[in-house]
Amino acid sequence: MTAPHSEQSVHRSAAGALPPRQRILVAARELFYRHGVQGVGVEAIAEAAGTNKMTLYRHFESKDLLVAEYLRGLACDTVRVWDDLAALHPDDALAQIRSWIDLVGGHGDCHDASGCALVNAAIQISDPEHPGRKVVEGAVRTHRERLTALCCASGLSKPEQLADQLFLLVEGARASYRSVGPNGPGAGLCTLAAALIDSHRVTDRAEAG
Amino acid sequence: MTAPHSEQSVHRSAAGALPPRQRILVAARELFYRHGVQGVGVEAIAEAAGTNKMTLYRHFESKDLLVAEYLRGLACDTVRVWDDLAALHPDDALAQIRSWIDLVGGHGDCHDASGCALVNAAIQISDPEHPGRKVVEGAVRTHRERLTALCCASGLSKPEQLADQLFLLVEGARASYRSVGPNGPGAGLCTLAAALIDSHRVTDRAEAG
DNA sequence: CAAGATTGATACTGTTCGGTAACATGATCA
DNA sequence: TGATCATGTTACCGAACAGTATCAATCTTG
Structure with missing residues (x-):
């Protein structure tokens, strides 16, 4: 396979004095997202974090658990996005x-979109016993519940249905971004979502639900 | 990482006398889909195909090109699905x-859904120069054009918008299947899509487009 | 049957992988 | 100051990886 990665910028960024565990997580976030959890090795992560493999294994007892921790961080970010929007x-x-739609639809490469990375990672984990799987499942469930709650509170018709439609729309757009670039079908996500929301206005003539 | 795979059933299935190249492609389709293109090695594919690595490399000059051929097969299936539905x-x-919606929404594990596997594979290929990338891009473009053409021919309002909405809905459902199982937000894909189609009936009061 | 091509089997190369052992260094804190 | 602990460094292990060489067995085709 071809997997060109060469970066080592984390160890001296910002305040520079982050403890190694944090630097490792920052580097893991970057590399796991860019090359996939299967496409990057622990050595590359340690190097990008300005440390080495030994220190990495002092903080994470296996690569699988590092992946799980990485996913936990993404999940945490996802709920914080919602909290920020609520504030x-x-x-x-x-x-x-x-x-939220504007946020995830705004940047073409969905770089900050942690939900995207969550689902991407889950796709690459074939083992159902992998510790990261339940992290993803929990995050998606929370995410869906929050979106559903908002739809219910918004006064739109068929809120649960709308929530799932929006969820799938956004998730599909993210997949589209990753696979065919920002000019794919996901390009007009904001418009498509707006039209969908609009169709859920008070006039509930649709009986398909 | 954990990647348990142990299968070798292709070499004596059906007529049994398939040439090795075909058996390899069949095995590759199965294993690449289940474990990801990064998660399975050529040796496992050869073994599952009832042959060995040497014969594999006599037919495919590298793993990357085998992956590209695998993706080409999926793309071919995708257009055949449309042709079948047209007939x-x-x-x-x-x-x-x-x-089409019923088809991709029907089976919970989207096993036959080649589009799902196409996007999955693209996500796992970080190298933009990988020969499989343009295969995926072409397939998605064709797929989108066909869906758009059908929406235009269906007499529904805002057909291009509807096509992309359906595309994203389906792609999001597929991602949801893979990441959180058949009980996730993609469970009601058929219902959600039907409601969306219904909202695009003649009454084009939505001005958001 | 004989010549040629295709296939199977085994062994091998060199690299990378996840993970560990051992030791040296630097800070902290009593 | 001296003991402790986190970190850095190097080297290593066994396994899996992509890819190749060699040779025997088979199968086609004249």
Whole structure:
């Protein structure tokens, strides 16, 4: 296979004095996202973190558990995004939803979109016993529940259905980004989602649900 | 990492006398899909195909090119699915769309869904120069064009928008299947898509496009 | 039957992988 | 100061990886 990766920028960024465990997680986040959890080795992560494999294994007892920790970080970020949006638009569920769509649809390479990386990672983990699997499952469940709650609070019709439609739309856009670039079908996510939301306005003539 | 795979059933299935190249492609399809293109080695594929690595390399000059050929096969299947649906529902674009949705939404593990495997594989290929990348891009483009053409022919409102919405919905459902199982947000894909199609009926009051 | 091509089997190369042992260094803190 | 602990460094292990060489067995085809 071909997997060109050559980076080592984490160890002297920002305040520079981050403890090795944190630097490892930062490097892992970057490399796991770019090359996939299977496509990058622990040695490359340690090097990118400005440390070495031995120190890495002093903080994480295996690569699988490092992956799980990486996913936990992504999941944590996902809920923080929702919290930030809630703080930004208090008592306005619809605005929170719209801001979320704008957020994940805005940047073409979904770099900060932790949800994207979560699902990507899950796809690459074939072993159902992998410790990262339940992390992803929990994160997706939480994410879905929160989105559903917002849809319910927004006063739109068929809120549960709308929530799942939005979920799939966003997840499909992310997959589209990764596989065919920002000009694929996911390019107009914001518009597509807006139209979908609009179709869930009070007029609930659709009986398909 | 943990990647348990142990299968070798291809070499004596069906007529049993398939030439090794075909058996290799069949085995590759199975294993690449289940464990990812990065998660399975050529030796495992050869063994599952009832042959050995040497014969594999006599037919495919590298693993990357085998992956590309695997993806080409998936792309070929994708267009054949559309052709079959066109033959099944001639001159009825809407029926073709609905049948397609039912097809990809029907089986919980999207096993026959080659589109799913295509995008999955693309996610795992970080190298933009990988020969499989352009195969995926071409397949997705063709797929999207065909879906758009059908939406246009179906007489629904905002057909291009509907096509991309359906595309994202399906792709998101596939990602959901893989990451959190058949009970995730993609469970109700058929219902969700039907509601979406319904919202694109003649009443084009949505101005968000 | 004989010549040629295709296949199978085994062994091998060199590299990378996940993971560990051993020792040296640097800080901290009593 | 001296003991302790986290970290860095190097080297190593066994396994798996992509890819190749060699030779025997088979199968086609004249």
